[in-house]
Amino acid sequence: MASILAVVIPGYLEYSTKLDLENLALDVALTVREAQSYGAGAKVSTSGSGSFNATYGINFDLNNSNKFFFFEENGSLGYDNGIDFLINEYTVKNGYSLYDVCLSDGGNKECNKKGNDVRGTVIYFTRPNPDAIIYRRNNGGNIIGGPWESASLEFISPDQATTTVQIRKTGAISILR
Numbered sequence: 001m002a003s004i005l006a007v008v009i010p011g012y013l014e015y016s017t018k019l020d021l022e023n024l025a026l027d028v029a030l031t032v033r034e035a036q037s038y039g040a041g042a043k044v045s046t047s048g049s050g051s052f053n054a055t056y057g058i059n060f061d062l063n064n065s066n067k068f069f070f071f072e073e074n075g076s077l078g079y080d081n082g083i084d085f086l087i088n089e090y091t092v093k094n095g096y097s098l099y100d101v102c103l104s105d106g107g108n109k110e111c112n113k114k115g116n117d118v119r120g121t122v123i124y125f126t127r128p129n130p131d132a133i134i135y136r137r138n139n140g141g142n143i144i145g146g147p148w149e150s151a152s153l154e155f156i157s158p159d160q161a162t163t164t165v166q167i168r169k170t171g172a173i174s175i176l177r
Contacts, residue, residue, distance in 0.1 A: 017157045024096055024155055025175045028165045031070050031090065032058055032123060036132070036171055038072075038087075039125025054127075056087070060153055061120035061137065062112055065097040073124065095158035102152040103136050103145075110136070111152075117144075121151045123167055130171045152176075 038056040055073035072085040092098070101118050102111035110116040117138045124133040134148040150168045164176040 099156035100154040103148040
């Protein structure tokens with residue numbers, strides 16, 4: 001029995017980690033798709049105006065790497081808890097986190113792990129365009145540069161396995177393993 005358990009348990013733990021990481025990537029991809037749907041006009045503004053012209057965004061921040069925020073934009077670039085309307089706050093499973101953010105303008109790629117001043121990204125969708133508007137946050141928390149061609153969000157598990165969710169300005173979303 002001990003021999004069987006010695007073989008089965010490590011395989012199960014590896015499988016469980018892989019499954020949790022895949023579920024996290026899918027949650028991120030589905031949230032981005034939901035924001036895209038809201039921004040393309042399928043959602044009435046929460047401001048009570050009855051209009052369909054709101055901008056919806058998702059905020060990813062390496063300084064708050066175990067959470068990401070889906071919000072309705074109300075005038076500030078980037079998620080501002082005091083100004084923007086929070087639609088949902090997602091908490092990443094314990095031990096898993098956002099590990100790196102990379103932004104690309106087609107030829108130039110800037111990543112936090114490569115020493116660039118990248119703290120996070122904010123991805124917006126606004127009516128009537130289904131395209132993503134991708135901005136970069138620096139270590140001071142300010143939105144700088146952009147909009148970018150794509151954002152890559154690398155997530156890491158407790159055992160250092162990683163997966164990446166890539167969002168392109170065309171609105172295409174890919175999960176890279």
